[in-house]
Each structure stands twice: as C-alpha cells, then as structure tokens.
Amino acid sequence: EAGVAQSPRYKIIEKRQSVAFWCNPISGHATLYWYQQILGQGPKLLIQFQNNGVVDDSQLPKDRFSAERLKGVDSTLKIQPAKLEDSAVYLCASSFPGSSGANEKLFFGSGTQLSVL
C-alpha cells in the first residue's frame, strides 16, 4: 500500500519569498491534515480537511498561510510571504473513518523540511 506522499523533501528560501508544499494522501482517505513541526517541538495541527471541506483551521496563520484540497484528494499548503519563524518540517497526514465512523489511525508522510533564511 502506498503511503502519504509529500514533496519537495527539502526547501530553502529567503524571508518574504513564497513557497508551496504538496501532499497526496493514501487512496480512499477522506481526512487530510497539515501539521507544523518546529525543531524541538511536537507537531502542531494547522488545518484539517474532510474531503474538500475545511473542518478545522483555527491554528492556521491565515494572514500568510493558505491550504486547499480542491478535488478532495491531494492538497497544497502555501506560505506567502515566509518568515524566519516558519522554518519547520511540514507534515501531511491522512486517515479514513472506520466502521464506527470515527477516524482510524493517522498515516503520516515524511514531511517537507523548510528553511527560511
């Protein structure tokens, strides 16, 4: 079974530039998440999609971050303009509802490591 695919693996940009990350979840997974993992910290949820709708974006810095999942499959996360404090690993995860309706297991991609200089 193919896992969650993310690209690029690494990205280095200068502050005030724009950057975009791509995620392709496991086939059939309706729920998709973007997490930000700053060095020395645990992952923090940025946004959660259910199919192509946003379920939770309460921790997404909307003045500079945006995300979309137009066809309910793959997703892009964009930062514009980037700040030094955005340096982190951006993790994508997906899950599917089990027989009870609750999500069963989160599968994580390997992440995109962003360095903002």
Add this chain to the structure above:
Amino acid sequence: AQSVTQLGSHVSVSEGALVLLRCNYSSSVPPYLFWYVQYPNQGLQLLLKYTSAATLVKGINGFEAEFKKSETSFHLTKPSAHMSDAAEYFCAVSDQGDFQKLVFGTGTRLLVSP
C-alpha cells in the same frame, strides 16, 4: 485545554535495559491518548493508542503503555531495549474523539547504547 507533558527531552538506556518514557496529560474529559515514534527522516508511526477499552495497551515492537487516571499518566515502556528502538517518541492527546485534533508533546529522544 488539553495538553501533554513529556518529562525528559532525552533518555539514554543500554541495550537490553528497561525503557520508560514518561507522559502526563491534562484533559477536562476522558481523553484519547497515543504514542507515536519518529525515525530520522521519516513520518510519525503509531505505536499504540488508549481509547478507554483497557488501561494496559499493547502496541507494536514490544511497547506497551498503562493509562493511570489517578496520576493522569500514560507512560510508555518496553522490557528490553533494542538498538533499533533509538528514535524520537511523541505522546499525544485528544479530547474530541479518536484521532481528532491531536495535541502532541514535545517529544523524547531515546538513545540506546551497546
């Protein structure tokens, strides 16, 4: 608000020794609790989860964790460490349902020496 505290950013053990990684949680409702492992340059992998079915939870790779409500703890243990266990371990909590809006701890790096 829900949160988890992982005591010790680094834990060092010898191969064959007991592994104990500590996690304390804070939640206003019965929590869902999780342990994830992250190997270098890889995504997080679920080790085990607690969802109120049983207080002692067995996971993959010989790990287990015990939910203690009185201590608000969910410590991860393994009787005998293996070199391949060296990784970063994250405890996570959700008060909104299974795998919903997980809040992660800061992680504990497990170092295993020969």
